[in-house]
Amino acid sequence: MLVKVTGVTSEQFTKRMMFLAWIACGGPSGMGFLQNRPNATEDEVWTNVKTRGDYPGGRDDQPDEVYGDYVFGRMMKFGASYGPDGIKINTEKPRPDYQSLGISVQDNKGFDSGN
Secondary structure, three states: OEEOOOOOOHHHHHHHHHHHHHHHOOOOOHHHHHOOOOOOOHHHHHHHHHHOOOOOOOOOOOOOEEEEEEEOOEEEEEEEEEEOOEEEEOOOOOOOOOOHHHHHHHHOOOOOOOO
16 A cells, blocks of 8 residues: 655654554563663664664665564564655554554554555
8 A cells, every 4th residue: 555645754754653553562572571672762763673673783775665573572563665655555454463563453443454
């Protein structure tokens, strides 16, 4: 799904979206408690999803793409790409058994994949 944004850049919107998704994940999963940063800022979460910071070596070889796998111990499994045309996100419904974000979506009875 391609989402067009106005008023801010697609990068600014994606940054906020990833931070809010990280918050929605709640707390750490499993051994994620070792990387837990409950007071991480929006900028710290952004840096983490841009560089895959929870993994040795990280990466930033795709400048207009972000992915949160385990971000500061929280299991996200969520990503997006952004550019001048808007933001492209996966439209599959998050899975509560696999993504912490899916638990929040399920609890709020939200998420319309647009399909």
